[in-house]
Every structure is written in C-alpha cells, then in structure tokens.
Amino acid sequence: MKKHILIAGGGIGGMISALYLKKAGHDVTLVEKNERLGGRLAFVREKGYKVDEGPTIVLLPGMLKGILHEVGIDETSLDLLQLDPLYTIQYQDGTSYTKYSDSQRQLDEIRRVFPKEDQGFLKFIEDMTNRFQEGQQAFLEKSFHEKRTFFTKENMKILMKLKAYRTVQSALKKYFSDERLRDAYALQTLYVGGNPYEASAIYSLVSYSEHAHGIYYLKGGYASLVDILERQLIEMGVNVRRNEEVTQLEFEGKRAVKAKVNDEHIAADAFVINGDYPAALKQLGLDEQDRRKYVPSSGCVMVYLGLNKVYHEAPVHQFFMGEHFDQHMKEVFQTKTVPQDPSFYTFNPSIIDPTLAPEGCSVLYMLIPVPSGDHINWEEEKDFVGNMLNRLEKRGFPQLRESIVWKKVRTPNDSLREGLFEGGSFGLAPNLFQSGVFRPQVKVAETDNLYAVGASIHPGGGVPIVMQSAKLMASVLLKDLNDRKEVKLSG
Template identity: 45%
Template sequence: MKIAIIGAGIGGLTAALLLERQGHQVTIYEQHDQPGGRMQYESDGVFQIDQGPTIVLLPDMIRNVLKACEIPAEELDIVQCDPLYDIHYADGTSYTKYSDPARQREELSQKFPGELRHFNRFMTNMKDVYQIGVRQFLEQDFSNKRRFFTPANLHFLYKSKAHRDVHTYIGKYFTNPKLQHAYALQSLYIGGSPYATPAIYGLISYSEHVHGIWYMKGGYAGFVSTLVSYCQKRGIKLHCSSKVNRIRKSAKRVTGIEVNGSFAAYDSVVFNGDFPAIHDLLGEKKTAKKQPEASSGCLLIYIRANRKWDNLKTHQFVLPEQFEQNMRAVFESQTVPEDPSFYVFHPGSIDPSAAPPGDSALYFLVPVPSGNEIDWEQEQDLLAERVLDKAERMLMPGLKESIQWLKVRTPADAQDAGLYQGGSFGIAPSLFQSGGFRPQNKPFPVKGLYAVGASVHPGGGVPIVMQGAKNLSELIKSEVGNNAQKTIRESM
C-alpha cells in the first residue's frame, strides 16, 4: 500500500519503519521544520538539553520494538542510573530509590523501618500484575472493543483494582504518607493525577525498580536522529514544513490527504498527533459531545549554570509540604500551585559532555494545569522564581547567581506547537480514557484510517508509544492479510 503518516513524532517514525518492513511505500508529513514531536533539544548555542522526555524507562520494550524494525540493539545507546533518583520532602528529609534490591532494603530499613515488609509485598504482588498487564493490555489493540471486554480482562481489572486511583492503591501497601507519595507520583510521568489515575498505573513505580531508569547518551532527543537515519536508508520519504490540511475519504474509505493545499492520493493514512485534532482533519463539524480531558501541562525551565553541584543526581523530585493540595490545584481547581512540586534533570552527573567544562546543564519540570485558565505571560516568571528559590534552598546553593542562560516553556507554548490544550502527554490517563476506552489504532469505521501516538492506546511515554506503533503495524498486517484472503475467495 501507499501509506501517508501525518506527524514525525516518535510514534510516526516508529510506525513508518515497521510498515516499510512489511513492504509498504511510506511517506511522512511533518508540519514543523524538524521531526521528533515532543523530543527536541533546547540550546543556547553553547550546549543543548532535552526539551521534553528525559527519563528512559522499559528499555527491553524499546529494544523489542527496534528488533521488529530490524534496527540493531546497540543503536539504543543508554546507561543505567543507579540510584534511580532522590525524593526530597519539605521537612528536609529525603528518600532514594535504587535498582539494587539490597541497597533499596537498606534504604527502607534506615528511613522507614516499619515499611520494608510492605515494600516486599508490593514488589511480589506487582510482578504478576505487570506480566499480565503488558501481555493483555500494552501489547493488545482494542479497535474491536470485544477484545477488551473479555472475561480474562475484566477479571484482571478487578484483581488489579483498576477502579481505584493510584494513590489509594499504593496506600494499601505503604502506611507512611511519604512513601505513598514516592510510589504514586509516577502517574505524573504520563500527565495524570495520582488521585485520579487508575491503579494499574502503579506498575510504573514497580517497573523502575525491576527494569531500571536509564539515560540516553547525548539526550533522549538524539534518538530521533537514529530513527530518521534508518528512515532515510530505507527509502521512507520525510517531508518537513508540510502541514496536512485535510484527510480525504469517500464512502467510508480513505482516498488521500491535502498537504500545503495540494491533494496526494494514498491507500491508508496514519494520524500521529494529539488525537482530538483528527476531527478537524476529517472536516467534522464540532458537536456538543464532551471534549476529552487533557493531561497536565508543564512549566519547563532550561538553564546553563557556571558551576557544578557534585552531590546532585541525574534525576530528583522535590515535593511540597501538602502534596495532595498541590495536585488538586493542578488537576482540579486549575490554579498555579503556591508551593510547587518539581523534577530536576541534571545530566552532567552521568554524562560529562552534557555541558561545557565547569558548567551545569539543568532542566526543571513543574506540573501545572493545561487549558486556557491561566495567563502564562503574567504567571510564568513568578512561578519560575518560586521554583528556583526552592531549588537553591533545598538542593543547589548559589543556583540563581550562577545562571548564564535561562529559557522558560509554558503550556501556552505547547498549545502553539499543536499539543492538545497545552497538555504535555496527550489526553489524560483517566479511567475512561484508558485501555478500551482510549482512542485506538483504528479509531473510526473508515477503511485505511489509523492513529498512533500518546493520545492513542496504550498511552503516553516513549516506550509505550513505540509499542503502540508496533500494535498498529500488526493490525495493518492482519487487515492486509484478511483482505488478500477475501480477494482470493471472491475470485474462485
């Protein structure tokens, strides 16, 4: 088939490589002047740092998808972070997470002596949940809803307490509120509140211990160049600065696309973007239907500083005194948090080339509301100041006076770049926007129309989006095979 892919994010690039291996003729159209979607660099001309994702999770899942793309495993140039990260609490205490089980038990025994048996029970129980969850959910497409509502899946959802939120579920294991926060905050990786995201996403904190957290040499955005180079080697055409204005269809069948005002015929079209935008491309009139809930937004601060902090790890989280109140502000009242929580990425601790000699490259991510309730031109400087003051006080003495370059990115910037309501992770991973309830690889009964990306099942995060592209390729392969068999039968 001739296949057009709209969007050169990680989902579109991966899908292109997988579909090319099946023998299809693939062309990618990207509206921006660079491929990569959320995976870009920020730079002051002296150094560069990831603009978006920084934490590499589930490396075996990524390798499995690369294997299906026939890309050598060594192209995934990553090193393991151990310790995984520090969590800093408002009272001055901290908790460190490790991949090494012995070191983690020692840390728990010292910091939370009564919680070690709860941790052991959590890890034991989540092992089964993880194995079933990957097999029955992450690796499955639910375009046919009957595949989701099976007795086995419904039993698993009941057993994994998916109707509960992550924080409540974690609270069934850990009694200390600090540990409850430490093992529930990972829902923020995919833009969901720990107090609203289904319990099954508690698998993220389990997987960190088992599969580790990794750093990609040169930054995660460099992975885009690897995928693009393989696209070029294999004859996949990539057109940047090429905005698709319309997906054309006739009698419930895709016929092609309009790009930069011209029509191009295609047998199939794959949409790789924040899912609600597909309705505009199909020329559908806006209905009174409820719009999907967007994931959280992020205030991002990028810094080059002219000093180093030797004790600062690659990843760390700083939590406020009232964690739940902070989360309610972000996800419910849609207000700027008075006492923000934030994540700090410090690649220089693991990669000496991340910044010029004597300097530090820093990245701060602050969960904030998506949508249009906040005037970011008015609020961004004040919030950034709060974050830097707190970071200087708790982690990095002398931070503010050492800043040589600083840039702030807000949800308004993300929305201008095409992210749905400025949310950084697609649509929210709420109960009725997960699994079979989330948009699927075949989103509508239109022949030849497909979707992939963070807003599509199985969800957000680089390895999960790549797995979604693999699910898509298998769906298309199955449909092509079924159509071929039907043609043969009709000709007999």
C-alpha cells in the first residue's frame, strides 16, 4: 500500500533517499529551506567562473555509480575522468612525493623518494586489500540501529583484524619508518574531518582505496551531480518544495505524525531528517531524543580564487605539508587555536576542465584545516588568509597574487551560520566512539517512524558514503513499512 514519506532537507542524502523511496512506489515530499538542492555540494560562482564549494575528490566510483544505477540514473550521465597521478605531496624540506593508481609507478616513486620503504608499502597494500573487503561488507553495508547486530563474534573478529583499537598514525608505523611517508598515508582522515592521531585505524582504508579504486574528477565539477539528481527527482515525480523549512515535528507517543512546514502542518507515514544531525535535532526541538555529547569534525578555512592565468604545471590535487604535521593537528583538535604553520590542500581543476573559467583563465581552491567551534572570530584573523596566499605563491603558484581576479573566503563562522554542528565541515568527528554502532544510526532511537541521513549518520562522511547512508536508511524504512520492495543491499 502506498505511503507518504516527508524528507526534511535536500542535501545529497535527502535526494538519494527520495529517489529510493519513490522508486519503491511511495509518495515522497522533499522540503528544502534554500532555493537550491544539494547541501554542501554546491558551486561558488563569480564573473563567469565556477568552482566547487565543498567536496572535490571523487572516491569510491564503484559505490557512487552503483547507487545511481539503483535509483535509475545511467552512468553515461556522469562524465568521470580518472586521475593518475592521483596527487602530489609537497614537504617543507623540498621533498615532493606523487601518488599513483598504477602500482609499478608507485613503487618506482617510493624507491626514488623514500628508499628502503618499498617493502613496507607492498605489505600495506596486501594487508589493506584483505581488510577493505571485509570492512566494507561488515560495516559500510549494514545499519546498526539494532545495536545487537553490531556486537557479534564475527564483527569483533573483523574489528580486531582492522586494528580498530589503534589510531591511523600508530598503525602506519608497522609499514613506514619515515614520518613523512606516514603523514602521506594518514592525512586522508582529514577528508572526513578526523584527526589521524586519534581516528581509528579503520580510516587507513581511505588511503588504500585511492590506490585500489582510483581518484576521479566529475566533468563540470562535483556539484554538477546535483543537477543530475534533480532531473531524476522531477522525472520520477517527487514533490520538491523549495524555500520552505520543516521547523517542528508533532508526535503521538513515539510516532511522528505531522511536520510543520512554514505555517502548514503536513501529515506523513514516515519522516526523514537530512541535516547535520545534532544541529538538526536541536532545531526541531528533538534534542531530548539524543542526549549524547558529540564531538564535531574539524573546521576549514576555504579560499576560492578566480585567476587570469592557468597553472598548467600544477597537478589537479596537491597537499602542501607544514614542518610539523603533528603540531598542526594538535592546534586543530586539542588546543583549538589558529594554526601557525598549517598543512593545506589545493584544487586546480582548470587544467583538465576548461568549462570552469573564461578562456585562458582558471579557478583555484585552497583548504586549510582549522578548529571547529565559535571561539575564533575569523573576521578578526585578517592576516591568516593573506599569509596562506603568500605561502601558496612561494611553494607552488608563482605570481599568484598578481593573477587574482576575485577571491572569496569561507570559515567555520559561515558553517555555524548555515547550521553545521559547531562549525565542523564534515559532520561528527570520525573517532572510534563516533563510528560504527556508536555513530547516530539511520533510524532515530526511541521513535517508531523517524529516520536520518547525512554525514553525521553511519556510515559517515564523503559523498558516496552519504549516498550509502541513504540506501541503508531506505532499506530500514521500507522494511518498517512492511514493504516487499526492500532495497537490495548489494555493494
């Protein structure tokens, strides 16, 4: 029997959820407070230029394409370009290390830059190959809203095998003796706002996945995925309501019965929250549903530039390491102070995609990990961005300052204003006790028909993983509705 499902929030998680639930034959209403859908997957546009505002590195292409296929989107809709080399890491001492998908090229590069570390790299790849498959099946593809399903003998064995009790950095000591190389395989925890000195070694699988599954670029920018999803929502008949906001849910016992949308009260059989989970619960007056004290992910200062030239010699993705990566991480996650010598990331997509800027011009994006929270007034830190641009110019982009046509800056203060939990850029921090069963699940505890998707929900952050959370949520919701069209949980 056809049911009505209301989704509060039109980010990637909400859009994919809507497509799965509509495909299962239900009426779906998607309510988005802004004019545009897509959440953090958006563009910064200025003077004929455009650049991704948020995610830039396309990982897990198989998962991404598989989920899109399941909701009726043909993979020919995506113009994915594989990058090999993956990216380059520039160290403060002048060392440059490039990562490749091709294993022989990677071995040659390790032998060139880090002699005697090649056997450790081969052992790392061998161990992670075995662990990735088991970890994906045991944790990425399962919901743990029923906690007993997590604490099985088999899962505990897999967690021990994954070295979940160790941190990313400590686990890498088994493979690499050079601290610079350990940093090269630990910094990926920052993709989801985690501290490599605290995050579980499970997250070592991210750097392995880059080698095994590749890094891709979506032509037109990652945020062009939003247009593809939006077309499918319209084609399938999802009722999309923009510039409207769910401000309250009405309950009868443990059952949500109506959503207040502006001044209207809309009844539905099930409700889905797609927002930054702790902040969204608080906004809806549901913080009593979950009283845990959560830890936010790191924040970011993002600098977006439109340039009157193209840096053809610079790769698409680059990481520039500060002198002491461990000190930078302490400033971000422990002392929560403005970093003095931060490592940072750059995105230079115009060398492979001329559609992003006027002819002969380019866009450039710089991301600097900084503390989340509201204790730093970034508008008063006027020298910070200027100093970072000076470093960028010296370390890889000569004559940068004189090439800038326009500049935009985004800080944790902006993230706070937009409703991201404590100004963190990636949802909840991916520490051990906010991962797996300990992370908020796709079904909100102590409710009969309230569900959640997004970066703060299991399995976690990153576009394909958020899409996977939507898939898990749809499966649980449909099962609860006794719908026979339960989503098949394939890889």
